Amino acid sequence: MLLQCAVAGALAYGSYVFITHFVLQSVQVVGNSMAPTLENAERYLLNRWVYLVREPQRADIVVLRDPADDSYAVKRIVAASGDSVCLKAGRVYVNGSLLDEPYLVPGTETYPRSDVREQSLVCGKDQYFVLGDNRNNSADSRVYGPVPRQKILGVIIY
Numbered sequence: 001m002l003l004q005c006a007v008a009g010a011l012a013y014g015s016y017v018f019i020t021h022f023v024l025q026s027v028q029v030v031g032n033s034m035a036p037t038l039e040n041a042e043r044y045l046l047n048r049w050v051y052l053v054r055e056p057q058r059a060d061i062v063v064l065r066d067p068a069d070d071s072y073a074v075k076r077i078v079a080a081s082g083d084s085v086c087l088k089a090g091r092v093y094v095n096g097s098l099l100d101e102p103y104l105v106p107g108t109e110t111y112p113r114s115d116v117r118e119q120s121l122v123c124g125k126d127q128y129f130v131l132g133d134n135r136n137n138s139a140d141s142r143v144y145g146p147v148p149r150q151k152i153l154g155v156i157i158y
Helices: 002-022
Strands: 024-028 043-047 061-065 072-079 084-088 091-094 119-122 127-131 152-157
Touching: 002 024, 024 152, 072 084, 072 091
Parallel strands: none
Antiparallel strands: 024 043, 043 152, 061 072, 061 152, 072 127, 084 091, 084 119
């Protein structure tokens, strides 16, 4: 009987570890870089499994390892491998077309990093350009450049 309880407990613990590390994980947003879409201190589910069956896509809200300090960050993908991105006059252009961003507060402007007037780049193989929805309060690809695929942990379910 004791052995059965130990086996059941080990299976339960193993299932918990597997699910929370490879399938679904609870995450808490810290900061306002994704407001108003995701609010500070709110909890969401992170789908870690989805990118085993498909690649990250534009508009996905993802958890990533911040290239600047290796902490966790939540951002939105706006461009993928091979896409060109240009930030100018408060707007985001992807592959030469104005990016449609219905998730932003109307009138939200997106400026390049503070030391340049215009910022252009092309995402390399397995690289993604990410931005926070709160553009005036977000350290994102404008600061640290495109994010490598291996730094993206999964997509937020909200």
